[in-house]
Amino acid sequence: MSTKGVKVITYDHNHKIQEVILAILHLIKKTTMKTLSILTSIIIAMAMTSCGGSSDKPAEEPTTQETSSPTTNDPSSYDPKRGEGKFTEEMLSLTDKIDEAKAKTGENLASVKCTSCHKVTEEKLVGPGWKGVTSRRTPVWIMNFITNPDPMINKDPQAQAMLEICLVRMPNQNLADDEARSILEYMRKNDGLK
Numbered sequence: 001m002s003t004k005g006v007k008v009i010t011y012d013h014n015h016k017i018q019e020v021i022l023a024i025l026h027l028i029k030k031t032t033m034k035t036l037s038i039l040t041s042i043i044i045a046m047a048m049t050s051c052g053g054s055s056d057k058p059a060e061e062p063t064t065q066e067t068s069s070p071t072t073n074d075p076s077s078y079d080p081k082r083g084e085g086k087f088t089e090e091m092l093s094l095t096d097k098i099d100e101a102k103a104k105t106g107e108n109l110a111s112v113k114c115t116s117c118h119k120v121t122e123e124k125l126v127g128p129g130w131k132g133v134t135s136r137r138t139p140v141w142i143m144n145f146i147t148n149p150d151p152m153i154n155k156d157p158q159a160q161a162m163l164e165i166c167l168v169r170m171p172n173q174n175l176a177d178d179e180a181r182s183i184l185e186y187m188r189k190n191d192g193l194k
Helices: 016-028 033-049 100-113 139-147 149-155 157-166 177-190
Strands: none
Touching (some): 100 177
């Protein structure tokens, strides 16, 4: 089996993947079909687990945790407009105008961490499309969801409904607060705010 014409996908944050894939492709030349299917499964699993990696930064602790949430585990205290997490309306300094620099930073971050699963149109890819998300959800809900997806999916009826459609839980991308805020600004710009 020749590797000529095989496109190797690399991630800026992990050049080791390319080396491993090339080594696996070398082994494929000498393997049976059964072994080939096993190696293909390994490659797919590696690609899926590398989705949340960081490019140049050392590994950091997640910026939010379920325990840092001001809400309790009491379902009656859950606010579906706010979601589950540390962000409140007072924490977000949103204006009627887009911060272009922040939106550009958000676009760059989204291209690394988000667009492998989300399109900026209404079309579903792995996750739902982003077009119109800022009119369907509050900015606080969006910030809490992108920084704290697991507790949100566990408690929020809208997030649970999307999980039933998409069938894949959104992984925690371990976004810093300013990164999440930049992605929100990009979403707002994508939805037509000038």
